[in-house]
Each structure stands twice: as C-alpha cells, then as structure tokens.
Amino acid sequence: MxxxxxxxxxxxxxxxxxxxxxxxxxxxxxxxxxxxxxxxxxxxxxxxxxxxxxxxxxxxxxxxxxxxxxxxxxxxxxxxxxxxxxxxxxxxxxxxxxxxxxxxxxxxxxxxxxxxxxxxxxxxxxxxxxxHPLAAAAIPRIEACAATLETVLAPLPNVRVESKRLTGTVHYRTAPAPVAQLCRRLTVDVVERVGDERLSLSHGDEIVEFGPAIExxxxxxxxxxxxxxxxxxxxxxxxxxxxxxxxxxxxxxxxxxxxxxxxxxxxxxxxxxxxxxxxxxxxxxxxxxxxxxxxxx
Structure with a gap:
C-alpha cells in the first residue's frame, strides 16, 4: 500500500x-x-x-x-x-x-x-x-457446521453455539477449564470435518470463531x-x-x-x-x- x-x-x-x-x-x-x-x-x-x-x-x-x-x-x-x-x-x-x-x-x-x-x-x-458475495455463498456450510456443533457440544456445561449466518461463534467463557479445553478440541474437529477447506477457524477471548476462508x-x-x-x-x-x-x-x-x-x-x-x-x-x-x-x- x-x-x-x-x-x-x-x-x-x-x-x-x-x-x-x-x-x-x-x-x-x-x-x-x-x-x-x-x-x-x-x-x-x-x-x-x-x-x-x-x-x-x-x-x-x-x-x-x-x-x-x-x-x-x-x-x-x-x-x-x-x-x-x-x-x-x-x-x-x-x-x-x-x-x-x-x-x-x-x-x-x-x-x-x-x-x-x-x-x-x-x-x-x-x-x-x-x-461479501463469497461469504454469502458459504452460508449453507456455516449453518450446517453450527447445527453439528449444537449437537456435539450439547453435553458440555456453560458452552453456547451462536450462528450469525455469515460466521459462527462457540462461547465457553464460564466453562470449567477441562470443559473449555474439550470444547476447543471438538470445535476444531467439527469445523475441519464439516467445513473442510472452505471454512477457517480463529481463537479469541474465551471463544472459537469459524467463517468463510476468504481474504x-x-x-x-x-x-x-x-x-x-x-x-x-x-x-x-x-x-x-x-x-x-x-x-x-x-x-x-x-x-x-x-x-x-x-x-x-x-x-x-x-x-x-x-x-x-x-x-x-x-x-x-x-x-x-x-x-x-x-x-x-
């Protein structure tokens, strides 16, 4: 630039x-x-x-x-x-x-x-x-990923899956440390399996986010x-x-x-x-x- x-x-x-x-x-x-x-x-x-x-x-x-x-x-x-x-x-x-x-x-x-x-x-x-047009095209896969995470993470206490159509967020701010660690691992597994190379992951403050793999x-x-x-x-x-x-x-x-x-x-x-x-x-x-x-x- x-x-x-x-x-x-x-x-x-x-x-x-x-x-x-x-x-x-x-x-x-x-x-x-x-x-x-x-x-x-x-x-x-x-x-x-x-x-x-x-x-x-x-x-x-x-x-x-x-x-x-x-x-x-x-x-x-x-x-x-x-x-x-x-x-x-x-x-x-x-x-x-x-x-x-x-x-x-x-x-x-x-x-x-x-x-x-x-x-x-x-x-x-x-x-x-x-x-963003590429993000809009990824909505079905993001929604599928969020739905799968809802099922997989349901047994974990104080874990919440938020679907925002264009991206999704897994919140574990109040989860005990062992639960948070398991939550992160399961989220990565699901996003890699359901989203394959078309979705990307990022880790933030007590959250894991997933969205379209675009620049x-x-x-x-x-x-x-x-x-x-x-x-x-x-x-x-x-x-x-x-x-x-x-x-x-x-x-x-x-x-x-x-x-x-x-x-x-x-x-x-x-x-x-x-x-x-x-x-x-x-x-x-x-x-x-x-x-x-x-x-x-």
Whole structure:
C-alpha cells in the first residue's frame, strides 16, 4: 500500500492516557476523522452472556456527539451481525458486522428494531445490508457446521453455539477449564470435518470463531470505509481482541490504533484498560473536536 505504515511488527503498546493530548492532536490534524470502534470489550463491557451486552448510556451520548460533528464519521466494526448491532445501537452510524463481511449504512431516520435474526428485508427504515458475495455463498456450510456443533457440544456445561449466518461463534467463557479445553478440541474437529477447506477457524477471548476462508477482515473493512472519506482522513481504531489486529495493521502513520484490555503484544500503538477508559478518551476527543468547530465557525 503506497504511503502506508508497516504494522507487521508487534510490540507492547504505549499507555494511551500518558500521550492522550498528542493522540488527540494527531486525530484532529486532518480534514476528516473516521472512528472505527469494536463493540464488545471496547464500547460495551464483556459479560458472561453475550445476549446481555448493552451499550452504556454515557458511551452512547459520547458517540452521538462524535456522530453529530460535521467532520467525523463513526462506524461500529464488530464480530456481531449487523442486525444484532442494530438492536443495541440506536444511533444512525455505519454498522460493520461479522468481522467486515457485512455492512449496514443507516439513514438518520432509522430507529432500533427488536428482531436480531430475521431476513435483512425486515430492517425497517434502513437500507439492506451489503454482504461479501463469497461469504454469502458459504452460508449453507456455516449453518450446517453450527447445527453439528449444537449437537456435539450439547453435553458440555456453560458452552453456547451462536450462528450469525455469515460466521459462527462457540462461547465457553464460564466453562470449567477441562470443559473449555474439550470444547476447543471438538470445535476444531467439527469445523475441519464439516467445513473442510472452505471454512477457517480463529481463537479469541474465551471463544472459537469459524467463517468463510476468504481474504477479507476488519482491516479490509476499515480500508473500504477510508476510501469513502475525504483525502487525508485520519483513522482511529479501537478494539480488544485478536480480530482487531487486522484493523490495526491496516493503519498508516497518521492514524491511531488503541488496544483495549490487559497489556499484550499488539500492532496498535496505544493501550487503554477498559470500555470505561475508552469512553473517557472519546469524551475528551469529542470535546476537543467541538472546541475546534466552534473556533473555526
């Protein structure tokens, strides 16, 4: 990528709070700002039951301030499906789901719906989600894999299989260690047998995910969003899991990547502790942008 930054090397990110003023200055230095934010573990706290995850009201208010700024674009880039995200995020921001395989651009009049699993045409007031064509072709195999895992993993306590049409996730956050180990082994066996070479596996924070074996991820989704913004746009990516590393590696010298959670090696330059510290940083960023807008006006 011409003019890009080599993010193949990883290291321990610097504390975001220490360099907060410099980071905000960097993000404000371009004509436009694109904020690509993960949901679970970044905007919303991690919970034992993924269905119980909610966007804290204070975080939603900060996102609204950023969304309303004239030179800012906000996108939620998550492993959840876009219909699931739509049920949890009221704001008319861009939703990128299933690690970049689908996208929903919502008009400002859109409101939150209650159906997380119905067909895309049922999303009232919103455009139809755009799905990667190769991912769409893999849906029958993913559904077959999820159904097989439901049967195979049923005897294991505190294990849950989630089918998201374009991808699937096996959750074992509250399972005892021996059960978690068996769960991982059985999941790998099933995906390799049912999905063969057409599905791929990835391991995250107390989860195993499977999806189409195609070269497309969060980094590609971020680059596509960038291409739609004005030249010179700065990009902020915040995420807490292994799939966010793909997005961090897509960033350039003038962009900022923030890994959320415990200190770990990452392609991101900075680290912050939790969704609450993400909210605090975004609040400072929104305040700085508001001040810049008022001053220029």
């Amino acid at each position: 011409t003019g890009g930054r080599d993010r193949t090397a990883v290291g321990y990110p610097d504390p975001l709070d220490r360099d907060r003023a410099e980071v905000i200055s960097t993000l404000r230095s371009g004509p436009h700002l694109l904020c690509c934010l993960d949901f679970d573990g970044t905007l919303a706290p991690i919970v034992d039951d993924p269905d119980e995850a909610t966007l804290p009201p204070g975080t939603e208010q900060v996102l609204a301030r950023l969304h309303e700024a004239p030179d800012v674009t906000v996108a939620i880039v998550s492993g959840r499906s876009v219909l699931d995200l739509r049920s949890r995020v009221e704001l008319p921001v861009t939703l990128v789901g299933n690690h970049g395989l689908e996208r929903l651009d919502r008009p400002s009049a859109d409101t939150r719906g209650s159906d997380r699993s119905g067909p895309t045409d049922s999303v009232a007031g919103a455009s139809r989600p755009v799905v 497309w991820g969060k980094g590609d989704a971020v680059e596509l969003l960038r291409s739609e913004q004005p030249s010179g746009t700065r990009v902020l990516v915040c995420g807490d899991d292994t799939t966010d590393e793909d997005a961090f590696r897509s960033l350039r010298r003038s962009d900022v990547g923030v890994r959320v959670g415990e200190r770990t090696r990452s392609a991101a330059q900075y680290r912050t502790e939790s969704p609450s510290t993400v909210r605090a940083f975004l609040d400072r960023l929104a305040g700085s942008i508001s001040s810049k807008t008022v001053a220029s006006g």
